[in-house]
Amino acid sequence: MRVAIALHKEKEAVYPGPFGHAPRFAIYELGEEARLLEIRPNPYAALEGGDKPEKMRALLQDVDLRVGARFGHHAHPGGFRRLEVGAVSLEEALAQLRASLG
Numbered sequence: 001m002r003v004a005i006a007l008h009k010e011k012e013a014v015y016p017g018p019f020g021h022a023p024r025f026a027i028y029e030l031g032e033e034a035r036l037l038e039i040r041p042n043p044y045a046a047l048e049g050g051d052k053p054e055k056m057r058a059l060l061q062d063v064d065l066r067v068g069a070r071f072g073h074h075a076h077p078g079g080f081r082r083l084e085v086g087a088v089s090l091e092e093a094l095a096q097l098r099a100s101l102g
Helices: 052-059 090-101
Strands: 002-007 024-030 034-041 065-068 081-084
Touching (some): 002 034
Parallel strands (some): 002 065
Antiparallel strands (some): 002 024, 024 034
């Protein structure tokens, strides 16, 4: 399973705002352990409305689950899975993710 975690611009922490406004995403492959695949920039972070939901779906089309502090009002189009973890450290977000998956 691939996971995108919304990242803060300057530190290894979950971006505190809506998922789609995160400046970058940590893309992980989950298996026995969480393996970081890449840090992916979000070129659509500053966009509002319009075709932003479609652009975000395309940007994260290879991701099965999105993890963030919170999700905005365009969170449901496309039916993606999501997990709200709050504005926590990246380590805490991964721990919450592991706990939620059992």
